[in-house]
Amino acid sequence: MGFALTTEQFDAFLAGLARDYDIYAPKRLAGKGAFSGTDLIAYAPVQSLAEIVFDRKTFYSPKEILLPISQTLFYFTEEAYREPQQQQRPVIIFLRPCDVHAVKRLDQIYLHNGDQADPYYRERREKVKFFVMECTEGFDSCFCVSMGTNRTGEYAVFLRLEADRVLCDARPEFTPALAAYGREAPFTPAFIEQNKISVKTPEKIAPAVYGHPLWSEYDSRCIACGRCNVCCPTCTCFTMQDIFYEDNPRCGERRRVWAGCMIDGFTDLAGGHSFRNKYGERMRFKALHKVYDFKKRFGDHMCVGCGRCDDVCPEYISFSRIINRLAEVSDDE
Structure with missing residues (x-):
């Protein structure tokens, strides 16, 4: 059902939700950017519409709300x-369609990848509601259309920000709350239909791909900083750390901490052995x-085409370009 709310009415709607939910959305964090005097767009708690950034892509994805960087x-x-x-309180996350698809990839790994679901992830996931932000233009590095992640129907509320109002499409769970603050209005969600970048994913992988010289380029260009892993909404790898307390070394805690395949030490084994050193x-x-x-x-590609890895790479390595080169090599064989 569609609703129209003024910005003041939408703020009142959020205030009502805040009594029962923790609300996270893209937010400008002043002075928190990578360089002096720059801001960081990241997920953080919000209380009003004015705090939500609609016209910039977040550096980090909403993954960290469901899967903390460090979790005891x-x-x-x-x-x-x-x-x-x-965490006891349910959560509302404002996000874009591609990130909804990214959470589905996390679900596959942590909930449906074997006989047992991850209980820590499941407990958080069951408390999350999606408020999808309409995205019809995308950003320069996005290629969600090519990856089939530009559309989604999995949301509690879908919203479009206009000059003086917010249009919403709501599922039954949130219809009464929106009706209390706004008025019914026709609204059909729209989605981006064409990105500036397009990619062709390989249908098959030729044996020649594994030893192809295209990969040697990254021996020198990549610096193994791991920024692509950390910002990616679908990277799921982690390592375990046992922390022993100084006042009693026989007590401590076990933590799950993000890790990634591009980071040094990820494939280290006992005895000093390691895989994929290059x-x-x-x-x-x-x-x-x-x-x-x-x-x-x-059945789905893990990459959702958000383009964050291209945005954050200090060596300007483009993953969309890697996908196209991979397809070209496979097609030539």
Whole structure:
């Protein structure tokens, strides 16, 4: 059902929701950018429409709300262990269609990748509602149309920001709340139909791809900073850390901490062994996982075309270009 609200009415709507939900959205964090005097657009708690940034892409994805960068799984002593109290309040996340699809990729890994769902992820995921922000133009580095992630119907509320009002399409759960603050109005969600960048994903992988010289370029260009892994909304890898307390070294906590295939040490094994020491080998592994292996197993590409990895790479490595080169090599074989 469609509704129209003034900005003041929408703020009142948010204030009402805040009594029961924690609300996260893209927000400008002044002075928090990578360089002196720059701002960071990232996910943070919001209380009003004016705080929500609609015209910029976030540096980080909303993944960190569902999957914290560092998460304590349990505390331990010499004789017992105890799980920490998890987040109690439900959450509303303002996000774009591509990021909704990204969460579905997280769901595949943490909920449907084997016989047992991850209980920590599941507890957070069950409390999340999506408020989708209409995106009809995208950004320079986006290629969501090529990846089939430009549209979604999985939302609690879909909203379009106009000059003096907000148009919303609501599912039954939030219809009464919107009706209390706004008025009914016809509204049909719109989605982006064409990006500035397009990619062709490979339908098959030729054997020559694995030893192709295209990967050697990244031996020198990539610096293994891992920014592409950290900003990616679908990277799911982590490492475990046992933290022992100084006042009692026999007690501590086990933490799950983000990790990534491009970062040094990710493939280290006992005895000093390691896989994929060359950065080009890591790039090959990541690319094939994002646009081939994951789809072969789950039916969808892991990459959702948000373009964040292109935005944050200090060496200006374009993942969309890597996908196209991968397809070109496979087609030539």
